[in-house]
Amino acid sequence: MSDLSVTNERLEAEARHNGGSARDYFELLKPRVMSLVIFTGLVGIVVAPGTIHPVIAFTALLCIAVGAGASGALNMWYDADIDAQMSRTSSRPIPQGRIEPGEALGFGATLSVGSVLAMGVMVNWTAAALLALTIGFYLFVYTMWLKRSTPQNIVIGGAAGAFPPMIGWAAVTGSVSLESIALFLIIFMWTPPHFWALALYRAGDYEKVSVPMLPVIAGKRETRKQILIYSVLLVATSLAPVALGFAGLVYGAAALCAGIFFLVLAARIWTEGDGEKADGRAKALFGFSILYLFLLFATLLVEHAAGLKIAVPGLGA
Amino acid sequence: MEGEEKKSEGETNPSERPDASGWTPELYARRKARAKAMAWVLVAMIALFFLVTVVKLGGNIAERSI
Numbered sequence: 001m002s003d004l005s006v007t008n009e010r011l012e013a014e015a016r017h018n019g020g021s022a023r024d025y026f027e028l029l030k031p032r033v034m035s036l037v038i039f040t041g042l043v044g045i046v047v048a049p050g051t052i053h054p055v056i057a058f059t060a061l062l063c064i065a066v067g068a069g070a071s072g073a074l075n076m077w078y079d080a081d082i083d084a085q086m087s088r089t090s091s092r093p094i095p096q097g098r099i100e101p102g103e104a105l106g107f108g109a110t111l112s113v114g115s116v117l118a119m120g121v122m123v124n125w126t127a128a129a130l131l132a133l134t135i136g137f138y139l140f141v142y143t144m145w146l147k148r149s150t151p152q153n154i155v156i157g158g159a160a161g162a163f164p165p166m167i168g169w170a171a172v173t174g175s176v177s178l179e180s181i182a183l184f185l186i187i188f189m190w191t192p193p194h195f196w197a198l199a200l201y202r203a204g205d206y207e208k209v210s211v212p213m214l215p216v217i218a219g220k221r222e223t224r225k226q227i228l229i230y231s232v233l234l235v236a237t238s239l240a241p242v243a244l245g246f247a248g249l250v251y252g253a254a255a256l257c258a259g260i261f262f263l264v265l266a267a268r269i270w271t272e273g274d275g276e277k278a279d280g281r282a283k284a285l286f287g288f289s290i291l292y293l294f295l296l297f298a299t300l301l302v303e304h305a306a307g308l309k310i311a312v313p314g315l316g317a
Numbered sequence: 318m319e320g321e322e323k324k325s326e327g328e329t330n331p332s333e334r335p336d337a338s339g340w341t342p343e344l345y346a347r348r349k350a351r352a353k354a355m356a357w358v359l360v361a362m363i364a365l366f367f368l369v370t371v372v373k374l375g376g377n378i379a380e381r382s383i
Binding site: 020021025053055056059122292300 | 346350351353354365366368369370376
């Protein structure tokens with residue numbers, strides 16, 4: 001190898017390692033995941049009893065967003081090896097060489113500590129503790145431990161994504177209550193059918209990198225069955241806010257209608273088996289699952305913010 | 318092989334060539350953009366800390382015993 005090619009390689013390496021743009025760093029925060037986290041956190045704040053100053057509420061949301069983004073950066077740092085081999089994730093900044101793994105680690109760690117401290121000092125320490133738990137759970141329990149070791153990875157790991165409304169609630173009340181646990185459970189039950197629908201048509205990707213997703217380990221038939229079971233549990237859980245009295249008829253009707261449609265899509269996956277349309281049906285459920293969660297929380301938000309709550313007779317206040 | 322590398326080096330746009338420290342103008346531009354983004358984040362943080370301080374102090378002043 002000539003001196004010139006050695007120099008070129010060194011320059012290219014430097015270009016890669018010094019060339020991360022602000023956009024690349026923003027991409028490390030998984031902005032699409034962050035948007036759902038911000039939204040569910042906002043609903044937790046709005047639905048919680050009591051009042052909070054708008055500036056403090058904004059600060060709480062910002063801390064939730066930055067904490068969630070930090071988890072994403074740390075996840076990308078740890079999973080850079082498998083991200084590079086999966087088509088869905090190969091264009092991320094680290095596999096593309098635009099950001100060095102160490103930079104992502106430093107970025108994620110700094111934002112994690114900063115968001116938790118800011119939440120504690122400016123909002124309250126209960127919300128800060130829950131935020132720290134969320135980041136720690138996502139990094140240590142899901143990313144480092146469960147993701148590569150068990151097909152139940154996203155079932156248990158899903159808890160990390162379910163905390164934001166609970167954090168929002170705690171930002172207002174300073175405590176954890178049954179109502180905030182109900183919001184947590186909705187996202188917790190939503191995660192398995194959402195990710196397994198994706199895993200059904202991306203099973204090859206996960207198999208290639210030895211991530212034991214359910215379709216890879218237990219097969220697609222078992223995955224379809226589990227999707228249906230968790231969908232039933234999800235729809236039942238989605239009605240908990242009505243039963244606990246902090247959601248009214250409007251939310252109840254929306255949750256029931258959207259839930260029935262969710263069950264229909266899950267049942268279609270089950271009945272289609274491995275047929276020609278299998279991937280299309282899995283994609284349909286994956287796509288609708290995002291809309292479904294948004295719809296549930298948006299209805300809850302509108303019902304509270306616009307004062308549309310009509311109590312269901314015999315339930316709650 | 319070496320000849321090809323020299324040829325491709327020769328075809329490089331002069332404005333894209335690295336300087337003595339090995340940095341190209343594009344890298345400098347990206348670093349500047351990163352620094353600008355960081356500056357905006359810091360300014361926003363200062364504003365936020367100031368606002369939160371006013372909100373918290375304001376509440377305490379309103380509730381003070383006279």
